[in-house]
């Protein structure tokens with residue numbers, strides 16, 4: 001077989017940020033000081049940071065030029081008009097509000113339409129989405145497609161909504177109790193898996209039949225468009241932007257953290273079709289975020305976001321983006337590392353329970369892998385397993401999470417192919433450790449979202 005040509009980046013480097021190289025014994029010391037929780041490490045001690053793809057991307061020279069011409073007027077700023085026109089075009093919606101990040105838009109929207117006895121249905125609620133919904137007293141129900149349960153099958157759209165379950169929930173609960181249906185695109189909490197146009201259309205039809213509000217959480221709408229174009233034959237000749245417009249046009253409300261496909265380090269968007277809802281959202285925005293033409297952002301942030309929302313649809317960029325994430329997954333799989341399949345848009349997930357099969361889940365195999373990757377290679381990533389989602393029964397026994405995964409999230413336009421090859425190489429060292437039998441115990445944990453600040457001890 002002919003070797004595939006190296007995937008070279010469709011950009012060159014104009015400014016560099018030096019990275020500090022550290023030794024394994026140095027990392028051993030700082031990891032112990034951080035209580036074996038890489039969230040508590042200093043970023044200066046990290047070589048390749050795959051903790052998250054949120055707000056960690058690199059801006060282009062055009063975006064930095066936009067920063068310089070940002071209009072900092074309190075009201076009616078030029079940069080706001082630029083952002084508004086781009087979002088109007090992408091969503092087809094007449095009412096647009098800026099927010100400082102995604103969860104601010106969520107708090108405003110779900111604060112208004114949520115409340116006790118209300119129910120939200122989603123292909124999978126992202127954790128801030130769920131938190132904002134549950135904070136209002138409402139219930140958030142995940143209805144991921146059945147195909148998503150098999151982590152090794154090739155099913156192309158594992159981010160889809162389960163349509164039969166959705167219909168059943170609507171009928172059982174009564175459509176008047178359902179505040180909204182939320183389609184998260186791509187499906188972040190389900191491995192960054194895409195949603196098909198066909199599934200979107202069916203969800204829209206069900207929402208229309210039962211008069212339900214449809215919200216699109218489009219944080220990664222460009223990445224999703226890439227998958228639709230390459231996996232749904234009818235879309236093979238459509239532009240990525242046209243595909244995103246078609247998806248967004250089906251929604252009543254569009255919500256987005258621009259820290260993902262906005263290609264900026266901070267920012268969010270809330271867009272809608274209803275004037276009445278817009279008036280209500282405006283009131284809350286002014287109380288908490290700021291006036292309607294800046295919403296917690298500087299003019300320069302909005303300028304960079306407007307430019308980023310166009311750049312993200314560049315075919316060369318998107319091909320590089322999706323292929324480079326896939327490359328990491330393919331290389332790891334070829335080495336025999338158990339990887340969630342197919343690879344999603346923004347991250348590669350490793351099945352740590354399979355990799356460290358001798359470590360009991362009570363000793364957190366995912367946390368072991370996270371620590372070993374830091375120790376061996378200075379790579380930082382996050383456990384998505386029983387540290388993050390585990391619960392305890394009344395005898396204080398762990399009720400483990402469904403999977404013990406480790407997420408390697410890939411920041412946009414930050415690391416080169418050789419950085420990724422380096423990560424792949426570090427897994428050679430990891431594979432030598434997999435007959436380990438001991439993991440970690442938690443020695444200190446907060447009551448909520450413990451994965452951020454918990455401390456561990458080696459067993």
Ligand SMILES: *Cc1c(COP(=O)(O)O)cnc(C)c1O
Pocket residue numbers: 054101102103104126128129184185188217219256257258259260267268
């Ligand atoms: C990141 C994210 C959010 C929240 O956005 P922030 O900017 O982090 O507040 C909401 N939904 C999804 C799908 C996300 O990935």
